[in-house]
Amino acid sequence: SQQGEEDPQALSIQEGENATMNCSYKTSINNLQWYRQNSGRGLVHLILIRSNEREKHSGRLRVTLDTSKKSSSLLITASRAADTASYFCATDGNQFYFGTGTSLTVIP
Amino acid sequence: DAGVIQSPRHEVTEMGQEVTLRCKPISGHDYLFWYRQTMMRGLELLIYFNNNVPIDDSGMPEDRFSAKMPNASFSTLKIQPSEPRDSAVYFCASSFQGQKGANTGELFFGEGSRLTVL
Numbered sequence: 001s002q003q004g005e006e007d008p009q010a011l012s013i014q015e016g017e018n019a020t021m022n023c024s025y026k027t028s029i030n031n032l033q034w035y036r037q038n039s040g041r042g043l044v045h046l047i048l049i050r051s052n053e054r055e056k057h058s059g060r061l062r063v064t065l066d067t068s069k070k071s072s073s074l075l076i077t078a079s080r081a082a083d084t085a086s087y088f089c090a091t092d093g094n095q096f097y098f099g100t101g102t103s104l105t106v107i108p
Numbered sequence: 109d110a111g112v113i114q115s116p117r118h119e120v121t122e123m124g125q126e127v128t129l130r131c132k133p134i135s136g137h138d139y140l141f142w143y144r145q146t147m148m149r150g151l152e153l154l155i156y157f158n159n160n161v162p163i164d165d166s167g168m169p170e171d172r173f174s175a176k177m178p179n180a181s182f183s184t185l186k187i188q189p190s191e192p193r194d195s196a197v198y199f200c201a202s203s204f205q206g207q208k209g210a211n212t213g214e215l216f217f218g219e220g221s222r223l224t225v226l
Contacts, residue, residue: 033214033215035215041219041220042199042201042217042220043151043199043215043217045214045215045216048214088151090215096141096201097153098143098150098151100150100151101150101151
């Protein structure tokens, strides 16, 4: 399976701290995407990083990709209570495989 | 565009009953995916379509599950007969790839259909 696996499964931090989540996958990819899911809602796309990119930024988000290690990380800087959600990585192919997600809780 | 629209949002049914979940993808999108989400198994890809044609249904758990996409603006996921272990949130997602080949674009998700089978 190409399924991504996020680590840690759960993360609790104080508002203002940085949150780092990791994703590992098993096979070659064209790109890797990160999604966010608020409780009871659908997933929302955050950022896409292509296999020839090593780092990408979008606002308070920073994503890195290491294809040699088949891993990616998502960093959320200066976290806010509103960042509380589950975060998923997804690897491509002709179909998208999602990991089990990291549940992030930001304590005000 | 209103985004991906799923119905019903909530469904409670009894074991053995037929369940039909519906999805309207974003207009112009050429890929449609059905996922199932549970606490134990996370997000599982059930089936996906390209230009209304089912491409890979290897994730469909059993013959009790079937999915159709009769046109570009509508898809259904049917469970017949339903069982308690089918209880989950079912998501539909769509994306546009055009002539790019492999599906590499952003997925747009609906809000999901929460199914409870008693």
